[in-house]
Amino acid sequence: MPTGADVIREAIPHHGSSTRSARRQRWHVLPGFRLSLGITLLYLLLMVLLPLLAVVLKAGSLGWEHFWQAATSERVVASYRLSFGMAMAAALLNAVFGVLLAWVLVRYPFPGKRVVDALMDLPFALPTAVAGIALTALYARNGWMGQWLEPLGLKVAFQPLGVFVALVFVGLPFVVRTVQPVLQALDAAQEEAAASLGARRWQAFRHVILPGLLPAILTGLALAFARGVGEYGSVIFIAGNLPMVSEIAPLLIISKLEQYDYAGATAIAVVMLSLSLIMLLLINGLQGWLVRRQGAPA
Structure with a gap:
């Protein structure tokens, strides 16, 4: 009759056979x-x-000459400059204040914190047309903010600045939601160790916290930039769509499609696609370089 040890020995496979399997x-x-x-x-x-x-x-299908003419006219180039310039400027601003908001939401308890945290997702869920109408009503000449800003010489609605404001609004959650989980995973003991060694607050942030956050910040910046380049609904209401002043490239594509100029619309789209791809590759390359540098031995 088998003993209990024999039963256990038979039930547990041999170490060598389990390793081979x-x-x-x-x-x-x-x-x-x-x-x-x-x-x-x-x-x-x-x-x-x-x-x-x-x-x-x-x-x-346009041919090189017609493609170049459709994609590089003066009006189209002005729209490229506005779309890409404002998208990058808004993404950079969001990279700064997005980190600050994520820091507050992660590190500090305060009344209404859950409400503020939920409001961060509002630009995700809000239809872009609703966002554009709301921003226009706020910053127009007779709006709540516009009636005080315009006498000071600061015009927002129907100006390039209005495009910038709209892109900041739609791009902020990308940075906050990208940085927030990384900040939650950082070990606070490293900050305490830096403080115990005599590091000041800025030195601790610069040398301890920021290196771990940089890849996430760049990811959020890339997402905000990509969203800003292709944004349409929230921009057209507040921009005013003045040619050579506040006309964005997506609006030109829509205009050409309404005129049944499909080849001209695709020419602008190809240029936007190429420029966006180059910018995203540069940002992702910088992000990869930072990750490799942090992982390299000292």
């Missing part, structure tokens, strides 16, 4: 790497690559 087969939550990879690549092809390829091919 683990080497032969690894357990995955989603089985079938090839099937999962194939479905992923097919979805990426259908949802992302094919539409972008269609835009490029449609613009290519």
Whole structure:
């Protein structure tokens, strides 16, 4: 009759055999790497690559001379400058104040904290047209803010500054929600150790906290920039859409589509796509360099 030790010995596999079986087969939550990879690549092809390829091919039907003329006219170049310039300026401002808001939400308890935290997601859920109308009503000449700002010579509505304000509004949550979880994961003991060694507050932030936050800040900046470049609904109401002054590139694309100039619209779209891709690659490259630098041994 087998003893209890024999039963246990039979139930537990030998260490060598378990190690060999683990080497032969690894357990995955989603089985079938090839099937999962194939479905992923097919979805990426259908949802992302094919539409972008269609835009490029449609613009290519113009020929180089007509494409260059449609994509680089004076009015179109002014719209590029406004769209990309204001998108980057708004993203940089959001990178500063987004970190500050995330810091307050993570490190300080205060009354109404949950309400403030929920309000951060409002630009995500709010329809862009509603945001544009609200900002216009606020900053117009007879608006709550505009009636006080305009006598001081500060015009917001129907000016490039209005575009900037709208892009700051829609882009702020991207930075806050990207930095917030990283800030929550940072160990406060490192800050206490820096303080115990005599570091001042700015020195502790510069050398202890900021290096860990920089990749997340750059990710939020890239997301806010990408959203700002393609933003349409919240901008057209407050911008005024004056040619060469406050006209954004997406509005020019819509105008050409309404005129059945599909090739001209795709020419502008290809230029915007190329510039956006270059900017995002630069930001992601900087982010990767920071991660590699932090992971490198001292």
